[in-house]
Amino acid sequence: MAAPAAARDSQPARSADRPIRAKGRQAPFPLSLYQTAVGKKWVMAVTGIMLLGFVLFHMFGNIKLYLGVIEHNGEPIYDIDLYAEGLRELLTPIFPRTWLLWLLRGGLIAAFVLHIHSAYSLTRMNAVANVAYQSKRDWLAANFASRSMRYTGIIVLAYLIFHLADLTWGWIPSTDWERGEVQANVVNSLSNPIVAIIYIVANVMLAVHIYHGVYSMFQSLGINNPNYNNVRRGLATALAIIILIGNVSFPIAVLTGIIDYDPSLLSG
Amino acid sequence: MSRKLNLTLSIWRQDGPAANGRFETYQAKGIPDDASFLEMLDIVNEGLIEDGQLPIEFPHDCREGICGTCGVMINGRAHGQEKGTATCQLHMRKFNDGDTIVIEPWRAAAFPVIRDLVVDRSPLDRIVESGGYITAPTGSAPDANEIPVPKDVADSAMDAAACIGCGACVAACPNSAAQLFTSAKLWHLNALPQGQAERFRRTEAMVETMEQFFGSCTNHGECTEACPKEISQDFIAYMNRDYIKSKVANRRMAGRS
Amino acid sequence: MLPDSHVPNGPMADKWDNHKFDIKLVNPANKRKFKIIVVGTGLAGASAAATFGELGYNVHAFTFHDSPRRAHSIAAQGGINAAKNYQNDGDSIYRLFYDTVKGGDYRSREANVYRLAQVSVNIIDQMTAQGVPFAREYGGLLDNRSFGGAQVSRTFYARGQTGQQLLLGAYQQMMRQVHEGKVTLHTQTEMVDLVVKEGRAVGIVCRDLITGEITSHSAHAVVLATGGYGNVFYLSTNAMACNVTAAWRAHRKGAYFANPCYTQIHPTCIPASDEFQSKLTLMSESLRNDGRIWVPRNPDETRRARDIPEAERYYYLEEKYPSFGNLVPRDVASRNAKTVVDQGLGVGPLKNGVYLDFADAIARDGRDKIEERYGNLFQMYDRITGEDPYSVPMRIYPATHYTMGGLWVDYNLMTTIPGCFSAGEANFSDHGANRLGASALMQGLADGYFVLPYTIGDYLAPLLGTDPVSIDDPAFIQVEADVQGQIQRFLSLGGTRSPEYFHRELGKIIWEHIGMARDRNGLEKAISEIRALRDEFWSDVRVLGTNESLNSSLEKAGRVADFFELGELMARDALDREESCGGHFRVESQTPEGEALRDDENFAHVSAWEWNGPDTPQTKHAEELTFEEVALTQRSYK
């Protein structure tokens, strides 16, 4: 064996010389935040809160499905339809009709886009950083929810597209969708057991997503105080359960006839 | 009186960084239960050498849980099943006769296998190098009692500083994130009055270096469970907070425009 | 001939200041023209490398560990001394100096010790500024404790992890210099030889532990801060990888090795449980404050400890030393434990320990108090032994813990090879024949922070304008070839036994004959046994695998080879020193009560040994020790 030539004084190659990601130039604030994983995580948490707020608000709004027909300006109308119209007319004397709604929608869309993009890019980053174990892992703290965030997230996204196509755009041909006729659209759609099951499954996944998401978000935002850290898990569980019960109740109520649509009530 | 254990070991063998690894099975017979886990490997190695086979390379040094050299995956858990215990402090009396033990090296893209169970953890040094210090050149220090440090603060800094740099947090993390290690060092220094001057610069530098090598934290909490010093995940939140603050305040630009 | 020790003239208190003024300085702008190699990144090495870097020198730091933070300094538990007198209990630089000289049994150089006590104060300031989380009082000021029987509270501590916190401080400071580009760090790179050209140290040759590559590095000066050699005993409280190779290679190249027989045996370690035992674990000395040490009077005792009646227990320390009792100094406690175990009174399955019993303390103070004081130690004991010390007495036995001997250095910390310096446990400088608790950390940091950075300039200043010797120089090529030769020899030997086996057997010889009590017969026997085993090693060691990959057997073989030569020198030194002092107890030299008896007439000197080749015994050079300040007295603990 030949003796290897004596190396010069350089630092020997170690894995530290091979980062898996290059450190780029720093962009101006606030973009600089979004350049790094901790910053992205923060964006995720903030958008997560926005989405959570929407989901809660949306759920409370949808409770009007239970209220059936009411009297409005002397006309009978389904409460939910009135509510939907109300949303469009939010602050109308100040803004033109639907402006504010579009503003809110814009925020919501941005939140979804950022939430999903950051989820995607962090997932990619983790995939590069991680090397799988060849033997079975024995999890101690990670739970089903924490390990399946990206999958529950994707399911929620897929559901969302379906849901918009179904109830907002009326693209599902079999449902006789009619703009503004919210109660009718919901009942028509969810009385199909397959659609109802899609809703139920998706909302269970959403609850699972929130169960970890809400817990995680405090850490990501750096909200941590030993005095109230113990409520984080409880809060996450409570929100997940509230959203689960609320949202799953709608398809079940439609299937069991608790929520129904009777056009005769409107003409009466 | 001490028992003797007969064990089946399934151990990762890999000839070098570029080679393909594989699990190999060994029978460890008559292991005294007073032995530590690493002494069990010593005994197996003596047997291997006697048979003319290459001994298993495994990381170790102090064998008293402080240097942070040791660390392997034991039956799917970093540092084995004992909470708050480094591999070298794990003793065979915690195992039963006839057990099968699967031993794998730490896995992360930043920790390539050097050989068998030994991995290269030098990226952790790069994180410290980028800012894990308080700039106080030799000779420049004021009297040690000049700056009082509230006991609670000193204790909290010490809790964080107890990290031994073993890398189990990375190994246990499903994302191979080094958040626990980095945040522990950051909190050690950021908590103390002496560390305030560089607090935000340090946080930015260390976090950004960390991200060149490791994954991102999704708050699984496996790290704390695996950590031989049971370093708290709270420090991760403190790190995130300081990081965002540092970006928002952007102290590097202050007064320059 | 031993070179001048360069101890400055003048009154003790002014020596260091005068010296700093007298020695040559390197102009700040010229510092970057000098390259310094620092081998070892423990407390001594890391603090030196960091400070050199700050001063502007070009530093290359080497460690065989995968990170500088793994150096064995990390394991120190108890604390670090400093003459701050924060507790207002009468401490002073002079008292720390006095205690250290006396504790060292009057076998250290007064001037060095005085300087150590002087700079101890700056160390605490420095480490605090660096963020070492020392224990604090509620008012926010630093807390102290009394340690190792000191009469004052001068020990600073960070929980039970003082060494860890100090090392992390020094490591971080060094990493800052790495970041600044002033220090180049070479991890997993083991120095395997020193290169000397025309009488000066000009560089080192290393082996990359991962690739096996042999590399040469040249510099204007080389600092060896490579730790102690306690692992020559095989079983010790040192980490597994601690070794003497760097210092020994320097010795073989001409550096004198001083006082190798001064080794410290710590009395409270957990006894070995079997042949497979790989290391021993230290239990803090503080346990002796509350625990009572005893053995059964009957060598054939079979009852459990709790069932043995009071009258049949032999509290040997309390009986022999009524005033100090269980708190006698380390060496006395250790030797007495050995005596009773040798009498067959040992306890435990292998009859190799003595009881350290907390039953009385628990009865007196309550379990909670004891748990508060020692909870983590009890837990550690339980984890290792599987026994609960609250209900059964602990078993303890002495173990090698520290080595006072090391490379001979002058007041500037330079070895007998110009350009080769030594710091920390690797040198022999400050502890004489026995080290006091909590002063090794102090010495390592003193050397690295506050001594070497000044004194190295005195050597470097005249070299301005010269380049380091090229690594293509025949001096380097020759050493590289020698190193390759040794590696090839190991790999092709094809013996039958592992390096581990030889290390274990060597350790047994050393522990038996050069351990806690030494006598002429035993020492002579040790020399011949070590030689025989060494021959067997060189014909029968089995090193499998290749050089070009991580190969711990190969690393170990090289280290064990050096331990053989060191072991022999230890025996020779112990044989030559026909007195008892500190950690060195010659059975032939004791008082009628069996205490260590010094012979100041003939042995108040440092024995510095000069290498003469592998088969010729070393030559001894004596550095006479003079005591201007401290009067020599006989220790007594009755």
Ligand SMILES: Cc1cc2nc3c(=O)[nH]c(=O)nc-3n(C[C@H](O)[C@H](O)[C@H](O)COP(=O)(O)OP(=O)(O)OC[C@H]3O[C@@H](n4cnc5c(N)ncnc54)[C@H](O)[C@@H]3O)c2cc1C
């Ligand atoms: C269990 C234990 C407890 C202790 N407790 C205390 C205490 O409470 N108070 C106290 O004051 N002292 C204590 N000591 C003693 C003290 O810790 C040590 O003496 C001191 O830390 C030694 O520091 P060092 O820098 O000289 O060497 P080390 O910290 O041992 O560092 C040696 C360095 O040299 C490197 N090295 C060695 N050889 C080579 C080579 N050939 N090539 C490259 N690199 C090499 C190593 O990698 C390492 O970086 C304790 C010791 C032990 C074992």
Ligand code: HEM
């Ligand atoms: C209304 C729908 C949604 C809500 C309320 C929601 C809420 C949250 C919250 C609160 C978090 C925690 C953020 C943090 O830890 O900082 C989170 C994380 C995450 N979300 Fe969502 N999310 C929704 C939709 C989605 C969608 C559509 C996807 C992906 C396609 C997705 C993917 C993720 C991922 C991957 C994480 C990171 C997991 C983690 O941090 O543990 N989410 N989400």
Ligand code: HEM
């Ligand atoms: C079972 C539960 C749900 C029911 C019954 C329900 C019902 C509806 C209905 C009726 C509409 C149409 C409103 C209109 O056209 O005016 C709607 C719109 C919408 N839903 Fe849901 N929804 C449910 C769950 C969800 C969930 C979980 C999400 C989010 C992840 C979601 C996101 C949306 C969005 C984004 C719109 C469009 C809002 C807009 O037009 O601005 N829905 N939903």
Ligand code: SF4
């Ligand atoms: S945080 Fe814990 S697990 Fe991670 S490196 Fe430090 S000690 Fe090891």
Ligand code: F3S
């Ligand atoms: S396990 Fe990983 S995901 Fe975060 S909380 Fe710990 S680093």
Ligand code: FES
């Ligand atoms: S070997 Fe040092 S921590 Fe385990």
